[in-house]
Amino acid sequence: MIRKALLVKLHTAVIAGVVFFPIALQAQTQISGEVIQGGLIFGQSQPGSTVTLDGESVLTSADGHFVIGFDRDESGTRELVISSPAQMPETMALTVQARQYDVERVDGLPPRTVTPDPEAAERIKQEAAMVASARRLRDQRIDYLYGFEWPAAGRISGVYGSQRVLNGEPGRPHYGLDIAAPTGDPVYAPAGGIVTLAYDDMYFSGGTLIVDHGQGLSSTFLHLSEILVETGSTVSQGDLIARIGATGRASGPHLDWRMNRRVDPQLLVKGEPAALESASQ
Numbered sequence: 001m002i003r004k005a006l007l008v009k010l011h012t013a014v015i016a017g018v019v020f021f022p023i024a025l026q027a028q029t030q031i032s033g034e035v036i037q038g039g040l041i042f043g044q045s046q047p048g049s050t051v052t053l054d055g056e057s058v059l060t061s062a063d064g065h066f067v068i069g070f071d072r073d074e075s076g077t078r079e080l081v082i083s084s085p086a087q088m089p090e091t092m093a094l095t096v097q098a099r100q101y102d103v104e105r106v107d108g109l110p111p112r113t114v115t116p117d118p119e120a121a122e123r124i125k126q127e128a129a130m131v132a133s134a135r136r137l138r139d140q141r142i143d144y145l146y147g148f149e150w151p152a153a154g155r156i157s158g159v160y161g162s163q164r165v166l167n168g169e170p171g172r173p174h175y176g177l178d179i180a181a182p183t184g185d186p187v188y189a190p191a192g193g194i195v196t197l198a199y200d201d202m203y204f205s206g207g208t209l210i211v212d213h214g215q216g217l218s219s220t221f222l223h224l225s226e227i228l229v230e231t232g233s234t235v236s237q238g239d240l241i242a243r244i245g246a247t248g249r250a251s252g253p254h255l256d257w258r259m260n261r262r263v264d265p266q267l268l269v270k271g272e273p274a275a276l277e278s279a280s281q
């Protein structure tokens, strides 16, 4: 009965004219987050909705939650369409806001990690495949919905998007957020999730841990000195999961936190990571 009434109401609204249409849309799907390079938006649509972005299907939970990320260099306007059995399709135009990125010089890196030995090529390839496979999980969990907290206390020593010059040589952009802190300092789960990779010694990233927060949104933590959880473990927000280190390609101890879909973790947390220290002690 409710569903039928809703249909009638929406049809009436459409027929009555365009003025009512956006008002009806507002009430159906809620979006939070930023449509910006490196940003994420979180959507809540009606249960049973299907969502597409530029015609491609977006994973949506049974109760209507979905998440969309925007690349570092993404530009232009995306068309988001939400359809559900009980309503007219909603269309939203998402215009990606541009950002400016810094050039960042990092010196003092172990030379073999900037110019790998040819013998290391096979190992690097295998490790990249392991990471890709760990990030491939797409399930209906929505652990990300409860928000993100800083995974460590310290000083921000590198930001998302910087064009990097490594030991004087142009490198790829940096997709992580670096928090400098002493080796052994705790790393906490910024949000709940499932551990999809826990590996002690990768060529570039050293101790590497991936936590999937649902629907393919995952955190990766690099250069760890110690990993305290195992692949397949479930973690809750704030759980102690690892310890900071300087393993792999690092010039000093820090946590490199990156998020899959290559978005900027810093857009998900408030203030500075140092605040965590005073708050938790």
Ligand SMILES: [Zn+2]
Pocket: 158, 174, 176, 177, 178, 256
């Ligand atoms: Zn980094």
